[in-house]
Amino acid sequence: MSENLESFSLLWLDRSVNASQENIAAQSKLRAIINHLKTFEKAEECEKYIRKCPETDRIVLIVSGGLGQQIVPQIDQLPQLSSIYVYCMDEKKNREWSKNHPKVKHVLASLPKLIHQIESDQIRKDNTEESSPISVSETNKPTDRSSIGLTSRYVYSRLLIEELIRMKPKSEDKEKFISLCEKQYQGNETQLKYLKEFQDKYTPDNAIRWYTKKSFVYRILNKALRVQNVQLLYLFRFFIRDICHQLEKYQCSTPVTVYRVQSISHDELQGLKRSIGKLIAMTSFVSTSLDQDRALKFRDNNSDLPQVCFEIYADPKVEGIKPFANITSL
Template identity: 50%
Template sequence: MAMAQIDENISDNLETFSLFWVDANVNECGENQDAQQQLRRIINHLKTFEKGDDCIEYICRQTRTEDRIVLIVSGRLGQEVVSAIHHVRQVSSIYVYCRDRKGNEQWAKNFVKVKAVTVRLDELISGIKSDQQTRSKLEECLSFTTSIGGDQSTTGLNGQFVHSQIFIDVLLRMKPDEQDRMDLISMCRKQYQGNSSQLAIVKEFKKNYSPSKALRWYTRESFVYKMLNKALRVQNIDILFLFRSIIGDIKKQLDQNRCQSSVRVYRGQLMTKNELISLGNSIGEFISMNSFVSTTMERPKALQFIQKNFEMSDDMEPVLFEIDADPRKVSFKPFADISTFSEYSSEKEVLFMLGSIFRLNQISQDIDGQISTIQMTLCSDDEHELKGLYDYMKNLYGNGETNLRSLGLVMWRMGKFDQAEKFFRRLLDSLSPKDPLLSALYQNLGLVASDKGEYDASLQWYQKSLNIKLRTRSSDYVNIGISHNSIGMVYYRKGNLFEALQSFTKAATLFEKAKDENHLTMGYVYNGIGTVYQQQKDYSNSLLFYQKSLAIYQIHLPSDHPDLGSSYNSIGAVHYSLGEDDLALEYYDRSLEIYSKSLPPQHPDIAITYENIGNVYKSKDDLKQALSYFQHAATIRHHALSSQHPITVRNDEVIQRLKDKLQKRTIQF
């Protein structure tokens, strides 16, 4: 049951590297088919193409920025294919397997990603195997978020910072489940079907894995390292969920073997020029690592590694991370010398726990200007300026064991509504009809359904939650008031303003009855009443209730909390309706400033503010600026909601009308 739910979003390749082979005869002769089996022992995910155009289209349209491709091309198709895809970031290395070495070397020498031109199949396979040992480490890029400003390598912007930390914390506090371990093994068998060498490793894992062997499994050349690192980099929640007990075991071993004194460690790798520029814009800021960070205590070894290999690609820059780490500064994110656990003990590897936070001190270049040194210092969880927001959100989940509901709420706050619903439903399937958690879970499912635009389903969930509360806790006026407020918001979104105001009024009455008129949820009630008045064009009352809502938020919430951003956005919308465009923009800017610190970059609430700013510029007849903001909003909505969501459809229609108007103006002039 669990695997059926988790399997939906598993991508085609759960490792970073893929091997593509394009040759008109790639699947015809037995020799090539035998070679494919040998190549899968090096890189599991192998895809063959008999036509060059098919390969080009697949690479350009269906691969992700985070993917890495090792490409084999025939002599006949090679020049055409390589010319078309050499610039693509995903293409790591290219090998030409042909009958005319000298002839193909003439064109191949113009492409730096071409590593070899060979006429022998055994030479091709051995070359790929040898290069892959270095390539997999050199291009295993770090995934990180900055605390303030700047881009995030591979996954997003700085608003992800707090949520990445919270997600890790909640995930590691969940109780291990043997069924999840079996689901992980089942998934691996499916991924490595037909790959006997990898299936043997999966079998060994099932038989021999124990928590005390977590670091050995992570450091060896196995699916644990390959899948886990890919999942962390692309934030594949389904895979990370299955790996959570292994992540927890690694953390325990790092705790048990943590360094006792300060160390300076190094890491050599390749980084794109854009990623390096992004880091350069983040000097003095905090970096949260979304993956484990592998380093060495030996600077010459790290330098030798990149000096020997940085010519691998013309769009990459060799960098050396230099990290100072004091164990007295960290308690929750340990680091340890894991040489005794590693198959490569001579590398003197120091491993940092995922979620470790560093301050970026400086980026400098060596005398020749060829290698950039990125100097960082390990920090504690208490040093970054979003600590207030982090502590507030962490406390929402308590200090003890977390569960699927906790994880679902993390997903909801990140704007990942499908993931949230998946975890809520999975928990629901496991509960008895009288479980005390049912009411809260129904409330959460109603919340997600509402955000997904499924308003009738949302009302049904909210009503089920309310019925339980009325039956079991009829004097709990605050919780019953929360239900009425939620129902009111759905009615508002459906356009039923009378029913919405009735529900909000019921909620307010219940809070007054509980003598808790400054309860945080009362702020949401006032906000809901404000939305109804705004829709009725009663802007003075709307503004009054929005300001009352804001006042309560300011009592209870940290200054960077996203609900404050939502409040400023609502007040801005009223000023826009009153024709006060410049004042509206001021409030929208305050909203975006908070969102940039507190929400992931693809969160739907950010799209609302972008749309509102677009409306202001449309009002000012600045259609180009308006179009730009509506396009920003659409990008988020297509990612976070769906193309069929009514809000997304409306957004796309506005974009089309703006384009039509701009085109008419262009024709006129």
């Protein structure tokens, strides 16, 4: 399979992972939840693969009880490992050893229950962990809304996006993007169905609707913005441009206070604590809620990452502010 264009990967470690029709059928169902699936029969190969992954990756691991006791103590502190599911015959026995490892979220003996649990958990992760890094200003002047003092990464990202928006998309950009996605989702009937719908029905006027569907478009764009995949963002510029134009069209005319719950790294949390009163910036589109209680419902109590609730006051009259809109009716 080609490079993973999404943030999450799913690994399945079991000596018989490919030995039964039930497991093979389960792999197709799991790919409908997390597309990038790799299977392993040996703990050493699985651990080697995980350690080679960047720390910014988000890995979900399914592991048998026996191999879990072998590999989990070696990897449970790795930041790229998001969560672990133990699929076994003896739930009681495996809950005993796994209770000392917080990243083990569930111990299950039923394959259908395992798939359902991963699907349920992933919906919540999509809301809180599909996010961009936070850049913090070095200046102590919160009123300075320019990019002065912000990290070079943020400044580069901002200039890149502005240039992509200015560029007129080519007619073949969308087809190249679709071709890339066809290779990425080969064999994944669920996402290929969404891709066909995107190919047939996408228009500039429904860009935001496609982004909020939380389908492949949402996940690919978020990762491309987070890791600054310039080649992919260049292909995606038609979509980025359309979203920005829609936000400008439906720009709020009065100030609003909105809320967002987001998982962040431990380093980002410490950076925020040290930066009270300073300017922060995010390098992607940010979905928020007007209702704080509603935003807090998206908290993922099983996440291994710290979670924060951002309260954002947005005033359209502020000079140089980026467009924002209430998209509930779109």
